[in-house]
Amino acid sequence: MPRIYIETYGCQMNVADSELMLGVLGREGFVRTDDPAQADVVLVNTCAVRDHAEQKVLSRMGELKRLKRPGGVLGVVGCMAQRLGPRLLERVPQVDLVVGPDGYRGLPELIARARAGERATEVEFKSWEHYEDVPPVRGTQISAFVTVQRGCDYRCTFCIVPMTRGPERSRKLEDVVREVTDLASGGTTEVTLLGQTVNSYDDGTHDFAHLLRAVGRIAGVRRVRFTSPYPTDFTERAVAAMAETPAVCEHVHLPVQSGSSRVLKRMLRRYDRDRYLEVVAALRNAVPGIALTTDIIVGFPGETEDDFRDTLALVALVAFDDAYTFKYSPREGTPATRLKDPVPDAVAGERLERLVAAVRDIARRTNVALVGSAHEVLVEGRAKRGDLLQGRTRTNKIALFPGPDAWIGGYRDVRFTGTTGSTFTAVPLDELAVVG
Numbered sequence: 134m135p136r137i138y139i140e141t142y143g144c145q146m147n148v149a150d151s152e153l154m155l156g157v158l159g160r161e162g163f164v165r166t167d168d169p170a171q172a173d174v175v176l177v178n179t180c181a182v183r184d185h186a187e188q189k190v191l192s193r194m195g196e197l198k199r200l201k202r203p204g205g206v207l208g209v210v211g212c213m214a215q216r217l218g219p220r221l222l223e224r225v226p227q228v229d230l231v232v233g234p235d236g237y238r239g240l241p242e243l244i245a246r247a248r249a250g251e252r253a254t255e256v257e258f259k260s261w262e263h264y265e266d267v268p269p270v271r272g273t274q275i276s277a278f279v280t281v282q283r284g285c286d287y288r289c290t291f292c293i294v295p296m297t298r299g300p301e302r303s304r305k306l307e308d309v310v311r312e313v314t315d316l317a318s319g320g321t322t323e324v325t326l327l328g329q330t331v332n333s334y335d336d337g338t339h340d341f342a343h344l345l346r347a348v349g350r351i352a353g354v355r356r357v358r359f360t361s362p363y364p365t366d367f368t369e370r371a372v373a374a375m376a377e378t379p380a381v382c383e384h385v386h387l388p389v390q391s392g393s394s395r396v397l398k399r400m401l402r403r404y405d406r407d408r409y410l411e412v413v414a415a416l417r418n419a420v421p422g423i424a425l426t427t428d429i430i431v432g433f434p435g436e437t438e439d440d441f442r443d444t445l446a447l448v449a450l451v452a453f454d455d456a457y458t459f460k461y462s463p464r465e466g467t468p469a470t471r472l473k474d475p476v477p478d479a480v481a482g483e484r485l486e487r488l489v490a491a492v493r494d495i496a497r498r499t500n501v502a503l504v505g506s507a508h509e510v511l512v513e514g515r516a517k518r519g520d521l522l523q524g525r526t527r528t529n530k531i532a533l534f535p536g537p538d539a540w541i542g543g544y545r546d547v548r549f550t551g552t553t554g555s556t557f558t559a560v561p562l563d564e565l566a567v568v569g
């Protein structure tokens with residue numbers, strides 16, 4: 134049986150897509166291997182959001198091509214494949230296949246053609262493609278990503294995603310419910326609903342509020358998460374559904390991108406600073422104790438020191454639990470590349486440092502205040518270092534604590550005993566902890 138190795142870069146959507154590709158290829162008899170040197174087919178699932186991500190993949194391709202077995206196939210899939218298409222074949226002669234996110238159904242045939250010596254590209258958008266009949270092969274049973282929407286109809290000027298993932302489309306609510314019901318009957322208790330602007334979910338009959346309530350009702354589902362929402366797509370109905378559905382976790386990743394209304398306008402975000410703060414207030418009113426994380430870009434063309442200070446002030450005002458912070462990375466073909474007044478790299482770098490320090494400082498203060506509090510955690514496994522278990526709270530905080538392997542996959546109540554500023558040490562609250 135042919136062996137397949139998939140290496141995944143980028144966002145959760147790519148993780149879910151790799152699981153989907155393993156599903157497509159699994160039903161054709163491919164078996165998974167974790168060793169690229171043993172694989173007959175190596176696929177690299179790529180991200181195109183920043184130049185750095187693409188450079189990393191190109192250098193990784195240099196390593197993987199050396200491991201290619203005689204008759205083996207090396208493919209690039211995902212957003213970078215979609216963006217560069219046949220140019221990738223020219224750039225890396227050892228690459229046999231270039232397949233975009235809507236082309237995974239055709240992988241078995243494309244691989245067969247590659248084995249016959251043909252170098253193939255498949256980057257057509259298919260607005261009907263939901264991979265509804267393909268059961269993803271997931272790495273863990275504990276928690277599952279469930280794609281509910283693909284593509285994006287927004288046109289944020291910095292973003293390549295509409296060009297790599299095509300138009301927005303939502304799966305039918307019944308199909309999502311069926312998939313989650315199957316997951317729950319297999320023992321999965323936590324699901325993360327995925328979409329590029331997940332809360333604009335609309336299957337023609339149902340909206341995001343319907344979706345949250347329907348998934349939250351499924352027997353066995355104890356936690357529902359979702360990512361990434363678009364700030365102004367939180368309708369009152371969606372916020373009410375979050376508040377009234379016990380399984381929906383008290384955490385929202387709410388990308389703001391900038392705290393300056395002027396910059397937000399140039400980014401073509403569909404809110405200004407005040408509107409974003411209204412959404413934050415609505416979420417906090419409806420869901421007490423909700424944790425908020427965000428994405429922020431610094432150095433966007435035309436960003437002045439005053440604009441950047443607005444971002445710092447917004448970070449302090451919202452007091453985000455965490456933030457992914459980035460220097461603006463121009464992406465070929467996006468409208469922002471035509472904007473005037475680029476910010477010098479050194480200035481953007483210095484702003485990024487100040488922003489990271491501000492985010493860390495606020496997160497640390499929030500987390501120090503949580504030491505001593507008790508939380509339910511889902512035990513995800515052993516921590517990367519040491520022999521402690523790692524668990525996640527409903528608010529998406531990571532806690533490390535002692536305990537036996539038998540707890541993995543289950544829920545425990547723990548008390549936070551300390552924090553590094555971002556993660557926590559904890560002790561379990563039940564008597565088994567004494568033994569464990």
Ligand code: SF4
Nearest residue numbers: 285287288289292294
């Ligand atoms: S909403 Fe904007 S940032 Fe998000 S994927 Fe769509 S275009 Fe990109």
